[in-house]
Amino acid sequence: MDDLKKFIRNMPKAELHLHIEGSLEPELMFALARRNKVEIPFATVEEVQDAYQFSNLQDFLDIYYQGMSVLLKEQDFYELTFAYLTKMQEQKVIHVEIFFDPQGHTDRGVPFATVIDGITRALNDGLEKYGITSKLILCFLRHLSEDAAFATLAEALPYRDRIAAVGLDSSEMGHPPSKFARVFEKAKAEGFLAVAHAGEEGPPEYVSEALDLLKVDRLDHGNRALEDTALVTRLADSQIALTVCPLSNYKLAGVTDMRAHPIKKMLDLGLKATVNSDDPAYFGGYMNENFEAITESLNLTKEEILNLARNGFEASFCSDTEKQAMISRLEAYGA
Ligand code: HPA
Ligand code: ZN
Secondary structure (H helix, E strand, O other), X not given: OHHHHHXXXXXXXXXXXXXXXXXXXXXXXXXXXXXXXXXXXXXXXXXXXXXXXXXXXXXXXXXXXXXXXXXXXXXXXXXXXXXXXXXXXXXXXXXXXXXXXXXXXXXXXXXXXXXXXXXXXXXXXXXXXXXXXXXXXXXXXXXXXXXXXXXXXXXHHHHHHHOOXXXXXXXXXXXXXXXXXXXXXXXXXXXXXXXXXXXXXXXXXXXXXXXHOOOOOEEEEOHHHHHXXXXXXHHHHHOOOEEEOHHHHHHOOOOOOHHHOOHHHHHHOOOOXXXXXEOHHHHOOOHHHHHHHHHHHHOOOHHHHHHHHHXXXXXXXXXXXXXXXXXXXXXXXXX
């Protein structure tokens, strides 16, 4: 295992499922709360960690939205994003595709421009200082209305050159992809790629809806698709990638024992599974910790680890040339 851990830590990787607001570590949360004079209900890192015990997605989301309340200024979004990229550089992550939740900020009176300017300034610095390439994905909050999503899409249009795709996150149950079919149709017509969280807590039908109605180019989570054999065949045949988040599934109790995590089964079924961290500051691990957790609990081989990493590059929204360059780096590393 020690050899495999070392192999994982030095392996070139891509992350495709990361909520930038979910990378807010307690120390930065405290610093920003002080700087911006925002009250938070925690006094110490220990109190924060005690609060990070979740029994489902909604439990987590309540704390997640509270945490992001310290983000007010462009510099705050910059520091949040640059801290994440610094961590990724340490973990040998060479490409990232990150989500942001504009409605989590605009609904608090923070302008869309403040959010996206801070994030993209950090992404540009990440490229310059660390050589990390990136794409940005705008997520609609599915517990809010279709109208609110349309308004957010309209706000994003002036920034379309900075945004690769739209996505769908937040409370899944009761908010099926069908609620946003028209918004996604418009976003696709405007030239955005599409992803959506589906099958994290929601039923396999939500996964089918994401494919049929939102026409997603990639699926976020997708775990519960395994309950429907016809859907599994469809996902295997189409090679639509799944951005799987092992420690997130464990922390949100979708998986109660890491030894029962479905990612190995997904690979065995021919699904294009990738490894990601989701909200690393809340779920106890970034990319390497996620790879290590599944490798240990599922006894993954070096070949399986390399396959997962390769899937990450193949499932990215990069050009074929860019993908091939990253895969060549991975192959050179594996050899
Ligand atoms: N699921 C759904 N919405 C989210 C998540 C998640 O894991 N993290 C941040 N928003
Ligand atoms: Zn997510």
